[in-house]
Amino acid sequence: xxxxxxxxxxxxxxxxxxxxxxxxxxxxxxxxxxxxxxxxxxxxxxxxxxxxxxxxxxxxxxxxxxxxxxxxxxxxxxxxxxxxxxxxxxxxxxxxxxxxxxxxxxxxxxxxxxxxxxxxxxxxxxxxxxxxxxxxxxxxxxxxxxxxxxxxxxxxxxxxxxxxxxxxxxxxxxxxxxxxxxxxxxxxxxxxxxxxxxxxxxxxxxxxxxxxxxxxxxxxxxxxxxxxxxxxxxxxxxxxxxxxxxxxxxxxxxxxxxxxxxxxxxxxxxxxxxxxxxxxxxxxxxxxxxxxxxxxxxxxxxxxxxxxxxxxxxxxxxxxxxxxxxxxxxxxxxxxxxxxxxxxxxxxxxxxxxxxxxxxxxxxxxxxxxxxxxxxxxx
Amino acid sequence: xxxxxxxxxxxxxxxxxxxxxxxxxxxxxxxxxxxxxxxxxxxxxxxxxxxxxxxxxxxxxxxxxxxxxxxxxxxxxxxxxxxxxxxxxxxxxxxxxxxxxxxxxxxxxxxxxxxxxxxxxxxxxxxxxxxxxxxxxxxxxxxxxxxxxxxxxxxxxxxxxxxxxxxxxxxxxxxxxxxxxxxxxxxxxxxxxxxxxxxxxxxxxxxxxxxxxxxxxxxxxxxxxxxxxxxxxxxxxxxxxxxxxxxxxxxxxxxxxxxxxxxxxxxxxxxxxxxxxxxxxxxxxxxxxxxxxxxxxxxxxxxxxxxxxxxxxxxxxxxxxxxxxxxxxxxxxxxxxxxxxxxxxxxxxxxxxxxxxxxxxxxxxxxxxxxxxxxxxxxxxxxxxxxxxxxxxx
Numbered sequence: 049x050x051x052x053x054x055x056x057x058x059x060x061x062x063x064x065x066x067x068x069x070x071x072x073x074x075x076x077x078x079x080x081x082x083x084x085x086x087x088x089x090x091x092x093x094x095x096x097x098x099x100x101x102x103x104x105x106x107x108x109x110x111x112x113x114x115x116x117x118x119x120x121x122x123x124x125x126x127x128x129x130x131x132x133x134x135x136x137x138x139x140x141x142x143x144x145x146x147x148x149x150x151x152x153x154x155x156x157x158x159x160x161x162x163x164x165x166x167x168x169x170x171x172x173x174x175x176x177x178x179x180x181x182x183x184x185x186x187x188x189x190x191x192x193x194x195x196x197x198x199x200x201x202x203x204x205x206x207x208x209x210x211x212x213x214x215x216x217x218x219x220x221x222x223x224x225x226x227x228x229x230x231x232x233x234x235x236x237x238x239x240x241x242x243x244x245x246x247x248x249x250x251x252x253x254x255x256x257x258x259x260x261x262x263x264x265x266x267x268x269x270x271x272x273x274x275x276x277x278x279x280x281x282x283x284x285x286x287x288x289x290x291x292x293x294x295x296x297x298x299x300x301x302x303x304x305x306x307x308x309x310x311x312x313x314x315x316x317x318x319x320x321x322x323x324x325x326x327x328x329x330x331x332x333x334x335x336x337x338x339x340x341x342x343x344x345x346x347x348x349x350x351x352x353x354x355x356x357x358x359x360x361x362x363x364x365x366x367x368x369x370x371x372x373x374x375x376x377x378x379x380x381x382x383x384x385x386x387x388x389x390x391x392x393x394x395x396x397x398x399x400x401x402x403x404x405x406x407x408x409x410x411x412x413x414x415x416x417x418x419x420x421x422x423x424x425x426x427x
Numbered sequence: 428x429x430x431x432x433x434x435x436x437x438x439x440x441x442x443x444x445x446x447x448x449x450x451x452x453x454x455x456x457x458x459x460x461x462x463x464x465x466x467x468x469x470x471x472x473x474x475x476x477x478x479x480x481x482x483x484x485x486x487x488x489x490x491x492x493x494x495x496x497x498x499x500x501x502x503x504x505x506x507x508x509x510x511x512x513x514x515x516x517x518x519x520x521x522x523x524x525x526x527x528x529x530x531x532x533x534x535x536x537x538x539x540x541x542x543x544x545x546x547x548x549x550x551x552x553x554x555x556x557x558x559x560x561x562x563x564x565x566x567x568x569x570x571x572x573x574x575x576x577x578x579x580x581x582x583x584x585x586x587x588x589x590x591x592x593x594x595x596x597x598x599x600x601x602x603x604x605x606x607x608x609x610x611x612x613x614x615x616x617x618x619x620x621x622x623x624x625x626x627x628x629x630x631x632x633x634x635x636x637x638x639x640x641x642x643x644x645x646x647x648x649x650x651x652x653x654x655x656x657x658x659x660x661x662x663x664x665x666x667x668x669x670x671x672x673x674x675x676x677x678x679x680x681x682x683x684x685x686x687x688x689x690x691x692x693x694x695x696x697x698x699x700x701x702x703x704x705x706x707x708x709x710x711x712x713x714x715x716x717x718x719x720x721x722x723x724x725x726x727x728x729x730x731x732x733x734x735x736x737x738x739x740x741x742x743x744x745x746x747x748x749x750x751x752x753x754x755x756x757x758x759x760x761x762x763x764x765x766x767x768x769x770x771x772x773x774x775x776x777x778x779x780x781x782x783x784x785x786x787x788x789x790x791x792x793x794x795x796x797x798x799x800x801x802x803x804x805x806x807x808x809x810x811x812x813x814x815x816x817x818x819x820x821x
Binding site for chain 2: 052329344345367369422427
C-alpha cells in the first residue's frame with residue numbers, strides 16, 4: 049500500500065478539514081467553552097454534528113451501524129482535530145471505547161453502541177493509575193461477587209470522565225498487579241453506586257477525572273470480552289489510542305508550525321520581515337522537516353494497524369515518541385518565534401502549547417515510548 | 428500489470444537470480460574492489476564478479492528501468508521494485524556501480540538527444556565507460572553557480588581552462604560531465620553541461636587525502652583542453668542547450684540529493700539492538716540515546732517510503748529531495764557517532780584485522796562529508812525556506 053491517501057481518504061481529509069476549520073475552530077469551540085467555564089470541556093452540539101458526519105462510528109463495523117473504516121481514516125479526523133484544537137471526546141469515545149466495544153458481546157454492543165453512534169452519549173476509558181501511564185501494572189481490583197463483580201480502587205487521567213455515560217475500566221480479576229494475565233475490562237455505567245469522580249480542569253482546558261471505585265457492584269454482563277483475558281483488548285485499545293493521539297499531535301504540530309511560519313512572513317523588525325533572517329529560516333526549515341517525518345511515520349503506523357501487522361505495536365510507539373518530540377518542538381518554537389505576543393492569552397499559539405502538553409502525557413509520553421522501542425527491539 | 432502478472436514476474440526473477448547470481452556475490456561488500464565500476468581500464472576481482480556483471484549486462488539488469496534500446500531491461504516501476512526486493516532478499520551486490528547510472532544517465536534520459544542516448548546510455552549500461560562529475564570548484568562550493576572554469580568558443584570546438592575539486596574518482600574516470608562557463612556576462616544562463624574525454628591533452632588529476640585516510644576525491648585541472656562540439660551526427664558534446672547547463676545541473680542535484688538522502692533504505696536501519704549485542708553492557712544514558720536514534724531512524728524510514736511512493740505519482744513537492752537529504756545525512760552522522768561511542772576503544776583502531784582496516788573510525792569520518800557533498804545542510808535549509816515555506820529573501 050502506498051504511503052499516501054487514496055482518493056476516498058483525500059476526500060475525507062478535505063471534508064474533515066473544512067468541518068473542523070469552521071465548526072470546530074478555536075474561536076467557536078475551545079475558547080467558547082473555556083471562557084464559559086463549561087464543566088464538560090467540549091460542546092455537545094458539535095458532538096451531534098460529529099455523529100451526523102458519521103465520525104462517531106468511524107471505527108464501528110458497518111453491521112453494527114458504523115462506517116466500518118480504519119485507523120487511517122480515524123487518524124485523518126484526528127489530525128484535523130489537532131490542527132484546530134477542537135475539543136471533543138472523539139479519541140476517548142470513538143477510538144478507545146469503540147475499539148473496546150468491538151470486542152464485546154452482542155449484548156454489550158447493543159447496549160452501548162447506538163447512543164455512541166447517535167452522538168447522544170460519550171464514553172470514557174479508565175486505564176492509568178497514578179501520574180504516569182504504566183498500563184503494565186493494573187492494581188484496580190474486581191472481585192467475584194454473586195453473579196457479578198465488586199470493583200475497588202482508583203483510576204486517574206480519565207478524559208471527560210464526568211461527562212461520560214459509561215467508562216471502560218481495566219481492572220484486575222486475578223493475579224498480582226504487574227501480571228499480564230488476569231485483567232478484565234468492564235463497561236461501568238455513570239450511575240453505578242460507589243463510583244465517585246473528582247473532576248479537574250487540565251492545562252489545555254479539557255476535563256479529566258480521578259475516579260474512586262468503592263465496592264462498585266457490576267453484573268456479569270458488564271464484562272467486555274473475556275474475564276481474565278482483557279489484556280489483548282486493552283492492547284488493541286492502546287495501539288489505536290496511541291496511533292490516534294500521534295495523529296492529533298501531528299495536527300497540533302502542523303497547526304502551530306503554519307501559524308508560526310505565517311507570522312514569520314508578516315512580522316517586521318529592524319526594517320524587514322523577520323522571516324528574512326536566516327537564523328529563523330533554518331529553525332523553521334528544520335521544524336518542517338521533522339513534522340514531515342512525524343506525519344509519515346504516523347500514517348505508516350496507522351496502515352500497519354489496519355493491516356493487522358505484527359509491527360503495528362512497535363510502530364505505534366515509534367510514532368507516539370517521534371510525534372511527541374516533534375510537536376513539542378513545534379509549540380516551543382512557535383511561542384519563541386512569536387515573541388512577546390506568543391505569551392498572551394489572546395494569541396492562539398499558546399493554546400497549541402497547552403494542548404500539546406496534555407497530549408504528550410496521554411497513553412504514554414516520549415520517554416515511555418522511546419524506552420518501549422528499545423525493549424521491543426531487544427535491548 | 429495485474430498483481431498475478433507481477434507475481435509471475437517475481438517467480439521468474441527469483442529463478443533467474445538463483446541461476447545467475449554466484450554465492451560470492453551475495454556476500455556483503457568488504458573492500459573498495461568488491462565494487463565493480465566498469466570503464467576502459469576495469470578489471471574484475473574474481474570470476475564470480477565477472478559472471479554476475481555479464482549476466483546482468485546481457486539481461487539489461489545493470490539499469491533495469493532504462494528502455495531496452497538504451498541497454499536497460501525496460502522494467503516498469505513496479506517490476507523494478509520487485510527486482511530490487513528480490514535482489515535485497517538474497518543480499519545480491521549491485522552488478523555495476525557508476526556515476527553514469529546514478530547521475531549522467533538520468534540527465535541524458537531527460538535532456539539528451541536521441542543520438543546521445545543511443546551512444547552514451549548503452550556505453551554506461553554495458554559498463555564500458557566510467558564517468559566522473561565536474562561540479563565544485565575551489566571558489567565555488569555552496570555557491571556553485573559562481574563557477575569560473577571557462578570554455579572559449581573556437582568555432583567547432585571549445586578550449587577549456589580551469590579547475591574542479593571534489594571530483595569523485597576523477598583519477599579513475601574515462602570521461603567527465605562538467606559544468607563549464609561559456610558566457611561570463613550571464614550568471615545562470617552562461618553555463619554549459621559538457622561531456623569530454625579525461626584522456627584529452629591538458630587534463631590532469633590529483634587525489635585529495637581525506638581525514639578518513641582515503642582519497643575518493645580529486646582536484647581536476649584543465650589546461651587548454653580542446654573539447655570538440657560534436658561527437659558525430661546528433662551527438663553534441665553538451666547536454667541540453669549551450670548556456671543552459673544550469674537547468675541540467677539543478678535537475679541532477681535533485682537526483683544526487685535523493686541518492687545521498689538514503690531514502691531508499693540506505694540511512695534507515697536501527698542500531699540499538701546490534702550495538703548492545705556486539706559491545707556488551709551499555710551505559711543507560713547511551714542506551715537512551717540509541718533508543719532515541721532508533722525512533723528517528725524508523726520514522727525516517729517511513730518518510731523515505733512515503734517520499735518514494737509520492738515521487739512515483741508526482742505527489743512529492745519538487746523541493747522535497749532537499750529535505751530528505753538534510754534529514755537523512757544528519758541522521759547518518761548521528762548513527763556513526765553512536766557506533767563510535769558504543770564501540771569504545773575497539774572502534775578507534777585505525778589499522779587492524781579485527782576492524783577490517785579501521786572501518787568504524789574511517790566510516791565515521793567519511794560520514795562527516797554527507798552533510799557537505801551535494802549541497803550542505805545549511806543550503807538545504809535555505810532551499811526549504813525559500814521553495815517550501817515561501818519565506819522572503821531566502
